[in-house]
Amino acid sequence: MLRTAHVKIATAAAGLALLASACGTTSGGGTTPSAGGGRAKPPSLKALGSVGAGEGTVNILAWAGYAEDGTTDKTVDWVTPFEKETGCQAKVQVANTSDEMFEKMGSGTFDVVSASGDSSLRMIYAGKVAPVNTALLTNYADVPAFEKDQNWNSVDSVAYGMPHGWGAQLMAYRTDKVKPAPDSWSVVWDPGSPYKGAITNYDSPVDGIAAAAVYLMSTKPDLAIKNPYALDQKQFDAAIALLQQQKPAVGTYWASYTDAQKALESGTTVVGSTWQIIVNLAKADKAPVESVLPKEGATGWADTWMVDAKSPHPNCAYLWMNWETKPDVQAQIAEWFGEAPANTKACALTTDKTHCDTYHAQDEAYFSKLWFWSTPQSDCLDGRTDVKCLPYSQWSKAWSSLRS
Amino acid sequence: MTALPPAGTSVAPGVPAGRRLSAWLSGRPRVRLAALLAPPAIWLTLVYLAALLALLTTAFFSVDEFTNAVTRTLTLSNVRDVVSDPAYLRASARTVGVAAAVTALCTVIAIPMAFFMAKVAPARSRGLLVALVLTPLWASYLVKVYAWQAMVQPGSGVIAWVLRPLGVDGPGYGLMAVVLTLTYLWLPYMVLPVYAGLERLPDSLVDASADLGAGPWRTFRNVVLPLAYPSIVAGSVFTFSLSLGDYITVQIVGGKAQLLANIVFANYAANLPFAAAIAIIPVLITVAYLAVVRRTGALDNL
Numbered sequence: 001m002l003r004t005a006h007v008k009i010a011t012a013a014a015g016l017a018l019l020a021s022a023c024g025t026t027s028g029g030g031t032t033p034s035a036g037g038g039r040a041k042p043p044s045l046k047a048l049g050s051v052g053a054g055e056g057t058v059n060i061l062a063w064a065g066y067a068e069d070g071t072t073d074k075t076v077d078w079v080t081p082f083e084k085e086t087g088c089q090a091k092v093q094v095a096n097t098s099d100e101m102f103e104k105m106g107s108g109t110f111d112v113v114s115a116s117g118d119s120s121l122r123m124i125y126a127g128k129v130a131p132v133n134t135a136l137l138t139n140y141a142d143v144p145a146f147e148k149d150q151n152w153n154s155v156d157s158v159a160y161g162m163p164h165g166w167g168a169q170l171m172a173y174r175t176d177k178v179k180p181a182p183d184s185w186s187v188v189w190d191p192g193s194p195y196k197g198a199i200t201n202y203d204s205p206v207d208g209i210a211a212a213a214v215y216l217m218s219t220k221p222d223l224a225i226k227n228p229y230a231l232d233q234k235q236f237d238a239a240i241a242l243l244q245q246q247k248p249a250v251g252t253y254w255a256s257y258t259d260a261q262k263a264l265e266s267g268t269t270v271v272g273s274t275w276q277i278i279v280n281l282a283k284a285d286k287a288p289v290e291s292v293l294p295k296e297g298a299t300g301w302a303d304t305w306m307v308d309a310k311s312p313h314p315n316c317a318y319l320w321m322n323w324e325t326k327p328d329v330q331a332q333i334a335e336w337f338g339e340a341p342a343n344t345k346a347c348a349l350t351t352d353k354t355h356c357d358t359y360h361a362q363d364e365a366y367f368s369k370l371w372f373w374s375t376p377q378s379d380c381l382d383g384r385t386d387v388k389c390l391p392y393s394q395w396s397k398a399w400s401s402l403r404s
Numbered sequence: 405m406t407a408l409p410p411a412g413t414s415v416a417p418g419v420p421a422g423r424r425l426s427a428w429l430s431g432r433p434r435v436r437l438a439a440l441l442a443p444p445a446i447w448l449t450l451v452y453l454a455a456l457l458a459l460l461t462t463a464f465f466s467v468d469e470f471t472n473a474v475t476r477t478l479t480l481s482n483v484r485d486v487v488s489d490p491a492y493l494r495a496s497a498r499t500v501g502v503a504a505a506v507t508a509l510c511t512v513i514a515i516p517m518a519f520f521m522a523k524v525a526p527a528r529s530r531g532l533l534v535a536l537v538l539t540p541l542w543a544s545y546l547v548k549v550y551a552w553q554a555m556v557q558p559g560s561g562v563i564a565w566v567l568r569p570l571g572v573d574g575p576g577y578g579l580m581a582v583v584l585t586l587t588y589l590w591l592p593y594m595v596l597p598v599y600a601g602l603e604r605l606p607d608s609l610v611d612a613s614a615d616l617g618a619g620p621w622r623t624f625r626n627v628v629l630p631l632a633y634p635s636i637v638a639g640s641v642f643t644f645s646l647s648l649g650d651y652i653t654v655q656i657v658g659g660k661a662q663l664l665a666n667i668v669f670a671n672y673a674a675n676l677p678f679a680a681a682i683a684i685i686p687v688l689i690t691v692a693y694l695a696v697v698r699r700t701g702a703l704d705n706l
């Protein structure tokens with residue numbers, strides 16, 4: 001209850017910020033929008049040269065479960081030892097959506113953010129985050145090559161962050177209500193689904209539309225969708241039509257992980273898109289909930305720690321990134337959150353020795369099969385040049401219209 | 405406080421500065437007026453109107469198609485998107501419907517409550533009754549909304565549990581739950597003005613109506629209601645506009661339903677100009693509502 005209230009208060013405060021930010025729209029500077037969809041280079045910003053003594057404080061904007069200080073579960077705490085070791089007091093705020101992270105970064109309010117792929121590139125091009133000096137990232141060498149220099153953490157081979165971990169947007173279901181155990185997304189997309197009214201969907205433009213596109217890739221092959229983040233008008237319209245058709249069957253679109261957890265626990269929702277941590281927390285409360293990666297594949301997220309371009313505590317920010325990606329801390333996070341750790345040295349340290357196998361942490365083939373959140377652009381991400389794809393602004397507009 | 409010397413014992417040399425200032429002001433009524441009005445005027449223009457104006461201006465800015473960062477190129481496309489998409493027209497109608505339903509429910513509940521408090525209950529218990537009506541305002545908004553989540557929760561909620569023997573389902577999450585919760589939240593804002601209005605109504609008018617042969621219903625309709633009308637309208641301005649802007653209740657008990665404020669909240673991070681364009685709608689609705697209220701003359705009799 002208390003945690004939920006905190007999240008809601010943060011939500012309310014963010015809402016109040018609308019008027020405030022409306023006054024300061026001049027701060028949009030940094031990007032140079034260029035004609036014809038091709039993008040200008042990101043604003044040139046300097047990475048930190050060397051890590052000095054900590055500034056005493058670090059402000060962290062993170063996904064739920066990424067910076068635990070023992071308040072959720074007394075035994076789950078890697079923030080307190082960080083504070084003791086480095087002298088940097090960690091002030092953590094949990095973000096619910098990528099848009100929220102995008103909005104809050106760039107002003108120096110936060111030093112580091114655990115950005116996902118659907119906001120990271122936008123943050124880079126908007127000049128909100130600075131490149132990182134990989135020589136100062138003590139665990140960078142232990143991250144498998146297939147996670148580095150990806151289009152959500154680098155631009156022109158310049159790294160903008162430290163990989164944190166990754167995973168799939170899974171399907172959660174109530175084992176007592178959803179029988180037989182589902183292995184396909186059809187239980188949430190099929191108009192005849194018996195779970196009508198108790199289906200849940202993640203309230204995010206990028207993940208929501210891409211998830212529909214992933215399902216269409218296997219059910220409507222004639223649409224020829226090659227990448228769910230590269231949709232031309234026809235493919236995009238098909239995805240929106242699928243979402244519109246699903247809408248009456250959806251009970252809730254969840255944006256806060258605590259609300260998603262409560263809905264699964266009470267049985268208000270019985271099946272739908274989830275994060276493993278939601279399922280873990282619900283199971284800890286003894287709710288009959290399981291998760292599955294359906295056969296059609298799934299969207300996924302690969303999260304990166306990034307440093308704010310105006311970070312007032314850059315030394316503590318680097319100390320945090322290094323702490324957070326240490327093998328032993330990565331092992332704790334990976335098991336608590338339910339994801340593949342970026343630092344594969346963590347695999348030897350997990351209490352469940354099969355954890356990294358379960359999450360395919362070192363499996364490049366599996367990694368390449370997940371559709372990691374990316375920012376849609378008008379230059380199609382799948383390399384097509386004969387058509388224009390719909391850029392992010394169109395995705396967010398269509399999602400807003402769908403939800404209204 | 406105790407350190408202050410007794411009044412009259414501290415005689416400052418010469419005339420005190422305060423006295424000199426008031427002497428200087430006494431001959432200058434315009435300066436006095438300006439000093440009186442400056443703080444509210446500055447507050448209104450700088451804090452209130454400037455913020456609104458900035459919001460309205462933002463609605464005409466564009467965003468970068470890739471980062472969605474605000475660029476200061478003027479465009480009508482946000483407003484056009486809002487007007488041309490029937491989804492937002494429906495959302496506006498839904499929002500006005502919820503606000504009207506909440507206002508109607510609050511009125512129906514508040515009038516008998518306020519009448520009892522002002523006319524029936526013994527005078528000495530009135531203060532206590534007013535305090536009781538105000539008690540819910542002491543609890544946090546969120547606590548009350550989450551309490552209502554437990555009330556309307558489908559299957560295991562209190563309402564569903566009470567209705568189960570009758571073979572009826574509870575309202576579950578949705579607009580009905582939003583209307584119930586908002587009615588609960590805003591009821592004191594309707595009861596208080598109506599109570600104040602009825603308290604001013606002389607008992608002799610009710611007695612006279614009865615003496616002239618009117619039944620209780622006729623007295624209520626022809627005497628009490630017309631005289632209480634301005635205070636009902638005053639209360640409705642609160643309940644209507646508070647409902648129009650609420651989004652947290654809708655998030656918690658509304659299921660997938662979205663009102664205008666939810667759309668603003670969902671978009672402000674991703675696309676601020678579009679959120680600003682949506683935010684103009686409730687401003688227009690409120691202005692229209694106040695204009696209608698003013699035409700009825702209710703505001704003159706407050």
